[in-house]
Amino acid sequence: xxxxxxxxxxxxxxxxxxxxxxxxxxxxxxxxxxxxxxxxxxxxxxxxxxxxxxxxxxxxxxxxxxxxxxxxxxxxxxxxxxxxxxxxxxxxxxxxxxxxxxxxxxxxxxxxxxxxxxxxxxxxxxxxxxxxxxxxxxxxxxxxxxxxxxxxxxxxxxxxxxxxxxxxxxxxxxxxxxxxxxxxxxxxxxxxxxxxxxxxxxxxxxxxxxxxxxxxxxxxxxxxxxxxxxxxxxxxxxxxxxxxxxxxxxxxxxxxxxxxxxxxxxxxxxxxxxxxxxxxxxxxxxxxxxxxxxxxxxxxxxxxxxxxxxxxxxxxxxxxxxxxxxxxxxxxxxxxxxxxxxxxxxxxxxxxxxxxxxxxxxxxxxxxxxxxxxxxxxxxxxxxxxxxxxxxxxxxxxxxxxxxxxxxxxxxxxxxxxxxxxxxxxx
Amino acid sequence: xxxxxxxxxxxxxxxxxxxxxxxxxxxxxxxxxxxxxxxxxxxxxxxxxxxxxxxxxxxxxxxxxxxxxxxxxxxxxxxxxxxxxxxxxxxxxxxxxxxxxxxxxxxxxxxxxxxxxxxxxxxxxxxxxxxxxxxxxxxxxxxxxxxxxxxxxxxxxxxxxxxxxxxxxxxxxxxxxxxxxxxxxxxxxxxxxxxxxxxxxxxxxxxxxxxxxxxxxxxxxxxxxxxxxxxxxxxxxxxxxxxxxxxxxxxxxxxxxxxxxxxxxxxxxxxxxxxxxxxxxxxxxxxxxxxxxxxxxxxxxxxxxxxxxxxxxxxxxxxxxxxxxxxxxxxxxxxxxxxxxxxxxxxxxxxxxxxxxxxxxxxxxxxxxxxxxxxxxxxxxxxxxxxxxxxxxxxxxxxxxxxxxxxxxxxxxxxxxxxxxxxxxxxxxxx
Numbered sequence: 001x002x003x004x005x006x007x008x009x010x011x012x013x014x015x016x017x018x019x020x021x022x023x024x025x026x027x028x029x030x031x032x033x034x035x036x037x038x039x040x041x042x043x044x045x046x047x048x049x050x051x052x053x054x055x056x057x058x059x060x061x062x063x064x065x066x067x068x069x070x071x072x073x074x075x076x077x078x079x080x081x082x083x084x085x086x087x088x089x090x091x092x093x094x095x096x097x098x099x100x101x102x103x104x105x106x107x108x109x110x111x112x113x114x115x116x117x118x119x120x121x122x123x124x125x126x127x128x129x130x131x132x133x134x135x136x137x138x139x140x141x142x143x144x145x146x147x148x149x150x151x152x153x154x155x156x157x158x159x160x161x162x163x164x165x166x167x168x169x170x171x172x173x174x175x176x177x178x179x180x181x182x183x184x185x186x187x188x189x190x191x192x193x194x195x196x197x198x199x200x201x202x203x204x205x206x207x208x209x210x211x212x213x214x215x216x217x218x219x220x221x222x223x224x225x226x227x228x229x230x231x232x233x234x235x236x237x238x239x240x241x242x243x244x245x246x247x248x249x250x251x252x253x254x255x256x257x258x259x260x261x262x263x264x265x266x267x268x269x270x271x272x273x274x275x276x277x278x279x280x281x282x283x284x285x286x287x288x289x290x291x292x293x294x295x296x297x298x299x300x301x302x303x304x305x306x307x308x309x310x311x312x313x314x315x316x317x318x319x320x321x322x323x324x325x326x327x328x329x330x331x332x333x334x335x336x337x338x339x340x341x342x343x344x345x346x347x348x349x350x351x352x353x354x355x356x357x358x359x360x361x362x363x364x365x366x367x368x369x370x371x372x373x374x375x376x377x378x379x380x381x382x383x384x385x386x387x388x389x390x391x392x393x394x395x396x397x398x399x400x401x402x403x404x405x406x407x408x409x410x411x412x413x414x415x416x417x418x419x420x421x422x423x424x425x426x427x
Numbered sequence: 428x429x430x431x432x433x434x435x436x437x438x439x440x441x442x443x444x445x446x447x448x449x450x451x452x453x454x455x456x457x458x459x460x461x462x463x464x465x466x467x468x469x470x471x472x473x474x475x476x477x478x479x480x481x482x483x484x485x486x487x488x489x490x491x492x493x494x495x496x497x498x499x500x501x502x503x504x505x506x507x508x509x510x511x512x513x514x515x516x517x518x519x520x521x522x523x524x525x526x527x528x529x530x531x532x533x534x535x536x537x538x539x540x541x542x543x544x545x546x547x548x549x550x551x552x553x554x555x556x557x558x559x560x561x562x563x564x565x566x567x568x569x570x571x572x573x574x575x576x577x578x579x580x581x582x583x584x585x586x587x588x589x590x591x592x593x594x595x596x597x598x599x600x601x602x603x604x605x606x607x608x609x610x611x612x613x614x615x616x617x618x619x620x621x622x623x624x625x626x627x628x629x630x631x632x633x634x635x636x637x638x639x640x641x642x643x644x645x646x647x648x649x650x651x652x653x654x655x656x657x658x659x660x661x662x663x664x665x666x667x668x669x670x671x672x673x674x675x676x677x678x679x680x681x682x683x684x685x686x687x688x689x690x691x692x693x694x695x696x697x698x699x700x701x702x703x704x705x706x707x708x709x710x711x712x713x714x715x716x717x718x719x720x721x722x723x724x725x726x727x728x729x730x731x732x733x734x735x736x737x738x739x740x741x742x743x744x745x746x747x748x749x750x751x752x753x754x755x756x757x758x759x760x761x762x763x764x765x766x767x768x769x770x771x772x773x774x775x776x777x778x779x780x781x782x783x784x785x786x787x788x789x790x791x792x793x794x795x796x797x798x799x800x801x802x803x804x805x806x807x808x809x810x811x812x813x814x815x816x817x818x819x820x821x822x823x824x825x826x827x828x829x830x831x832x833x834x835x836x837x838x839x840x841x842x843x844x845x846x847x848x849x850x851x852x853x854x855x856x857x858x
Contacts, residue, residue, distance in 0.1 A: 019458065020458065021457075021458035021459065022801045022803075023797050023798065023800045023801050024794075024797065025588055026800050039434065047728065059727070060727060060730065061724070061727035062721060064721045064722035064727075065722040065787065067722070068720070068722045068787045068788070068790065068791045070720075070790075070794070071790045071791065071793055071794030071797070072790065072791035072793070072794030072795045072798070073794070074798075093798065094794075095794040095797045095798060099435060099436055099437065099797055100435075100794075100797065101435065103830065135731075135733070138733060139733075139736060139737075141686055142683070142757065142759070145684065145777050146681035146684060146757065147683075148681065148682065148683045148688075149578055149579075149682045149683055149684075150577070150579075151576045151577070152573075152679075162450060197627055241820075251681050252681050252856060253574045253576050253681065254575040254576050255569065255572035255573050255575070255576050278504060280801070285519070286509040286510075286514065286515075288508070288510050288511050288514045292510075292587075295509075296566055297508075298562075299571070300562050300563070300565030300566050301565070302569050303567070303569040303570035303573055304564055304573075309498075321567070321572070321573050322569065323568055323572075349511060349514075352513075352515075353511060353514035353517075356514060356515065356516060356517030357514055357517045357519065358517075359459075359517050359536070360516075360517030360518065360519060360534075360535060360536050360537070361517075361519075362535060363460040363461070363536040364460055364461045364519075364534065366460055367459050367460055367461050367803070368802075369801075383580065
């Protein structure tokens with residue numbers, strides 16, 4: 001497996017993976033900052049305003065035309081939440097002309113568009129164009145409210161919000177609607193300049209490219225004066241047990257959602273992290289896991305019952321869709337699975353299947369260019385980058401005892417239920 | 428082993444037909460860690476009525492049975508769990524049912540041959556009991572409930588109901604809680620025996636593999652099984668007219684903003700065969716992309732006025748069984764949007780698209796076809812689906828390159844017919 005070759009200047013790290021595996025090339029530009037109340041909404045709004053146009057491509061239509069002309073180059077500007085960091089992300093994917101009946105240098109042209117969007121936004125008197133900001137604030141309100149429309153992710157979001165109440169992690173990825181009114185072209189532009197000056201910038205380039213040329217091009221493009229921050233706010237990973245809380249939301253839904261938020265008390269740089277991933281594999285992330293086998297296959301209570309971890313915050317969450325009248329039964333079964341793991345009830349198959357599946361997942365991760373970049377950035381944010389080989393090796397050294405130790409450290413904190421509007425208030 | 432090659436894409440498929448009629452295709456993808464395999468039967472939710480080979484009477488089965496059967500294939504007589512068989516090698520298995528096919532798959536980074544054996548063996552060895560059939564009704568019941576709460580799914584299926592009067596594409600793939608309650612092990616076996624014969628299936632494998640070795644492994648596996656050749660299955664689809672069933676379908680759900688799907692029923696196109704289907708598909712696609720793609724004048728006018736959002740998109744599905752276009756997304760003012768769309772589409776049918784817009788849309792679609800080749804999963808799914816519909820997937824880019832502006836404008840005129848238009852809305856319910 002190949003890894004990224006990195007060069008850094010002025011807090012701009014360029015990570016290049018030269019490969020002939022892909023028929024398209026990928027470029028990912030990220031700016032990382034703390035996730036905090038004061039800046040969340042404007043930071044989240046930024047990529048959308050930038051995608052409204054640049055000096056050379058002054059409207060969304062002109063920008064999109066230029067991209068389409070490059071055989072459907074795809075450029076997205078989005079906002080990610082990685083633990084308690086907020087990451088502005090521009091991803092460009094462009095076909096390699098080697099496989100097309102054209103001699104146009106598509107990669108160079110795509111880079112040109114990307115740098116114009118990031119470095120030459122449309123401004124007047126040191127502010128973003130007022131009409132663009134206003135239009136995107138309107139769209140952003142809709143994006144924020146649309147969280148309600150997908151009940152599975154809504155329940156998940158609400159559960160994690162309740163679990164992490166009072167901590168930066170509970171700030172929504174898109175920011176809060178009430179903060180949008182405070183934003184105008186000037187404040188937003190200032191925020192952008194601040195990010196360009198201070199945010200660590202990580203650029204990933206994956207494709208049939210020459211690293212030296214890429215470094216040179218990137219450092220020339222992003223040639224601004226910089227004072228990159230080196231310290232971020234510490235993320236609270238450790239949480240003590242408190243009385244288990246139940247939160248019930250009522251909406252007019254057909255299916256109930258039962259979600260559970262837990263603290264793992266393990267941080268990603270820890271040597272215990274691979275054991276945590278194994279724990280989650282046995283507990284709930286595969287079809288051979290305890291949740292799927294017991295909640296779905298044995299008791300026919302759910303179509304999906306699964307668990308995931310966010311190692312950048314040390315949370316573990318269970319998601320399931322069950323009949324409201326079966327909430328108690330499903331909750332009891334889910335808790336039993338956790339207790340069983342704490343008692344060391346993990347059979348050889350569950351254990352070895354999980355290791356094999358994880359090895360498979362990590363090997364496969366390199367088949368996606370943007371997936372490989374994302375995994376690398378997660379490591380950087382957490383403070384420890386492990387290669388896929390390192391993780392695979394570490395999984396193979398994890399023991400059942402390690403997993404039991406992890407299980408004992410897991411704290412079940414918040415039970416969240418999304419249910420219909422009829423019936424009793426208690427599930 | 429027969430080679431199907433595309434020089435420009437630097438891609439090849441190696442084909443063999445097993446004696447029992449199973450078509451096997453291997454597509455090497457050097458450098459990829461995963462191997463992706465897809466075992467697909469030409470049998471989906473629309474196969475509600477058919478004549479079993481050798482019988483004379485027609486059989487009508489409960490709605491949702493193809494999907495139910497997909498779930499039940501994971502049950503083994505030995506009691507062993509299929510997921511566990513794959514998990515031993517770390518393989519990641521899955522399955523899905525669509526309107527016209529059911530597919531079983533795995534992706535793995537080691538032991539491709541062993542995983543292939545597991546895949547072929549479990550799909551070719553059904554085991555249904557009264558008890559395991561009953562058990563599944565609870566699980567699928569929850570799957571149906573999940574989709575009932577999904578506004579994107581509801582708005583889409585309601586549009587299909589708006590399009591089709593008789594055609595079984597207008598029923599949910601998973602059926603209803605009521606219809607699946609009628610499913611028994613006997614009906615499952617009947618469907619299985621009719622549609623899971625190797626001659627009604629294909630197997631596609633994509634990865635960094637040696638085609639000869641994979642073909643040999645599949646041949647060995649199939650040689651151990653006793654499949655006699657099966658005569659053709661007679662599928663009975665009701666005659667479906669060109670006009671839509673309902674021009675408008677509307678419901679209320681708990682959503683933040685109205686969801687809208689609209690489009691054109693295009694039943695004539697489903698009468699085409701083979702390469703003509705592909706030409707039709709991409710001539711329509713270029714037209715719709717030029718008309719309503721993200722760089723089109725129309726899309727940007729609607730986006731500027733706030734009537735559509737960036738997620739708004741279009742798709743065109745054409746198969747030997749059905750054909751229609753779907754445009755959809757969120758809109759704060761769906762009535763206003765429909766008004767604007769109706770006028771703009773009427774004009775487009777009349778004047779056609781410009782040469783520049785044609786060229787741009789064509790380039791974009793060519794680039795997207797190329798991009799799909801970076802995903803073994805995407806190659807498998809598309810190759811398999813096209814193959815079962817009698818189309819060569821590798822012809823996609825050559826067909827796109829050959830299309831002319833006249834062909835596209837002609838196609839737009841045929842497609843954008845007001846009497847074939849329907850719209851489906853999900854409006855916010857007070858909560």
